[in-house]
Amino acid sequence: MLIVHPTSDWADWQSWIEHAITAPGVSYWPEVSGDGRAGYTLSASTGYWGPLVPPHVPEFEYQWYRGGDPIPRATRSTYIPTSADVGEEVWVAVFSPGVALEKSSYGVVVEPPGPVVLTDVSDNPSSRYYSEFAEEITWFADQGITTGYSNGDGTSQYRPFGKVTRDAMAAFLYRYAGEPPVTLPAESAFVDVTPASSDFYDEIAWLAEQGITRGWDTYAGVEYRPFQAITRDAMAAFLFRFAGSPNVVPPATSPFEDVDRISTEFYEEITWLAETGITTGWDTSTGKEFRPYDPITRDAMAAFIYRYDEVFGEPESEPQAGSTSELSVAELPKPGVRSTPADSSVAPSTSGPFVSCVDASGCSAPELELVKPAGQ
Template identity: 50%
Template sequence: MRRLIAPMLAVLAMLAGLLVAPAASAAQTTAAGEVTTTLEIDAALNAEMAIGDSIQIADLSKFEAGNIISDEVFFDSSTMTEAEIQAFLEEMVPSCQSGYTCLKDWYDTSRTTSADAMCGAYSGGTRERASRIIYKVSQACGINPQVILATLQKEQGLVNHVWPSDWRYEIAMGQGCPDTAACDTRYYGFFNQVFGAAWQFKRYANPAGTSQYFTWYAPGKTWNILWNPNHSCGSSPVYIENQATANLYYYTPYQPNAAAIKAGYGTGDGCSSYGNRNFYQYFTDWFGSTQSQAPEATDTPFVDVATSREAGAYNVFAREITWLAEREISAGWAQEDGSRVFRPTQAVLRDAMAAFLYRLAGEPVFAPPATSPFSDVGTDHVFYKEISWLASTGLSIGWELPTGDWEFRPNATVTRDVMAAFLYRFAGEPSFTLPETSIFRDVAVDRSFYTEIAWLASTGISVGWSVNGESEFRPSAPVTRDVMAAFLYRLDRYMNPFADVSSAKTTQTFSVFAREIAWLADRGISVGWTSSDGARVFKPAQAVLRDAMAAFLYRLAGNPKYEAPAESPFVDVPTSHVFYKEIAWLNSTGVSIGWERSDGAWEFRPNASVTRDVMAAFLYRFAGEPQYEAASVSAFVDVPADRTFYAEISWLASAGITVGWQVADGAEFRPEAVVTRDVMAAFLYRLDSWLR
């Protein structure tokens, strides 16, 4: 029989209109066919007649009233693809009786729903196949599609029915059909039934942002569960082990008695009930155990992700998913057997995306505000700190309401265009040449986030799909967790192109100048070295020599057209020197003229280390010796006003290119300290920003 919640509370909930899935209006309700009278429907339902062959395989002696199905199985939305659901339905009913439409051939017009605490957004469609609706609802709400199929069967026998009447589709899941009243017509229609039941399954857990309404079958406690709607049949205490089992009792608040268990698919005695027994049987007979099984070992931290194409858990993004785990950006979910799952095909929600980006940033020190910046994100939200951090950085400011409040919409699915915006902003909104013509046929140049999508493509983080010789980005498609892993992995490679430099504080290669070093590589100013294992290294702590500095400045200038003289201006720099052109160019611009010897010849001293005072001179001259009057009193305790390069060092500080080090008696510049490659990257990055 169909159950929404316990008898009296079901009526109250429906009257209040607060604790059931949002119903379609009369105009939105899909008419699947003419409905027979309530008495005729009740008569058929009370018979609980399963039409078609139901061969019992399940061992009902293993039925546990307190653990009918595990949470891991119930909420695993990755068990079947849309194609697999359709194939299953066709296998169950190869041929439908003439004049009837079986589930494998049923279509319905679905409606668009907004994301909330229970389900992600659902994009409606005209004439969507039943298998497509089942799949899309399972993904939006995070419910195992096998749970939906078993419920369709235990409620209306629809999965293997060969001559189903149209009214069965109207109340396919028994949603809105309590024991104490007729079915609510607001929930009529196949889509409304499937989506409404899945929504209700999630609501029973009282997710964040909802009230703590459903408590009377809460897991971890013992409850008296009735045997039958007839209360005179009595009840017995049941320890509810998990949320999934609690969900089934909220939906159908009876347990099978010994007679029902003994009868298999048959009839027990006058006090028997069959809903939860039949759910268990159908699920077990069709899909296997309702408990999570010891999974096949994989070569990744997750049992549902493998790198081997021969493995059932193969995923093309297994490497990126493994990296995500190693960087502690996502640990997945722990199973009852101690294994972990990643759920690669599950859609990424905005609240989780905030957490991923916060961890990718190295979990920076951040004190979240006492009052939430968003009306739909409470300070007790599991990702409140991460979401408020995201807002503070400008990575996402959410949506402003007419009331002046702001929403973050934490349960909304992240789409590919929004992901592009997240990543572009996370990378610091780098400058690049925006193409006048879009490379993607489905992304117009005047579309929101065109700049961000074009940048994403320019970096190689996403190249989209090739369709008939053209590229598609599919901006409105949801981002799944495996694709998210690939996006973040590639973004990290873009921001950290060298194996010995990382922006993550949790790594041994962390560098405070990681962003500047990545910029240096992106601009082609320094590509580092290729190590024996094929990895690129930057050698951030290595001293910068004068010959390399000439090359860096030449490239920063944009590799200007320049023909080096046939005769070198420096006696210690032959024309065969690897950086001869760059050194000669540096000399021609006056950025460095070297040293004059007693014999009148000039030396460049290419292998000498660049010190910080000399770097100041290089940068000041490279900037065109901007008009600047140095202060009579030095900003640095170790740089007197009469020191060589005092003006250049003072300008460097005034431009914000360096602030030096704070010590007890002021700031130090340390002019004779050697400039290392990481510090050089920071100098050039800040100089470039100043010039722009």
């Protein structure tokens, strides 16, 4: 297979010229078009292949590159750059199976995004996108803990009522910790997490390295179950270990009707979460409930980490060692003093101020394919 690039050295260029002249037609380079900023869609044209490509040949194949490295799972005719691409040259290679020829485009140096706008979060009660956790979600994005799901036009969706998966939880905690260096193991700690299978391999490896997660022992090995929704009891355990597994004495009487010392695996962690004020649960006719086995929604996860930050402050580069949309307002303590917002997870040049919609105008979220971006 002949691989050519418009910036190849002379030997490769001469080979391409000879190939093009002896071919029954002339082929031109693919091109990349688009805004060029992170969060905005880049599109690839195939270039002109002429009679080089027979009519029966299937569609072209694509691979996007960051510098000289292929970007995992970026194999479509469009690509949305992330913060990891800022300052890097992004280009695309187009392959024609029919003639075993691959051509590549000139590179585009990705620029920082503009202000982040979430199209599905509003603090206006009359908006269809109203969220009682708009302040917490705003803080979450302003800290760089979440990047949202790009709409391809510089705006993003947070999807506040979506469930938090275990791989996303790892990413949230890792970013909140300041994205510390990770010592990657020679072999993954989990049989269901590999660099090829997970967008958040480094983050999950860090979580295991810090002892924040232990996974499940199975006949095939230890599993992390990255795409499974994380439950409220597991979230409590993660935050407890993230805080360094503080030495606490669990109360003799549980603050929650549905959490007890005998049947609840994470009794100590959940009661610690209540004692710190990070959670207060739900008031019911029979008493307070924690609902330990409910999955956590994305809006509630923002609220939990927001409150953790209010209690413990912003973490050092490393830590010291789930609810639904029906969370009550009583579960949102807001002390008068909070930590000063600081973008500890991304370089200042790769992030902008966060702007959330304050009313329904201009906040409609277009239909898009649900693709999990790297940094979500």
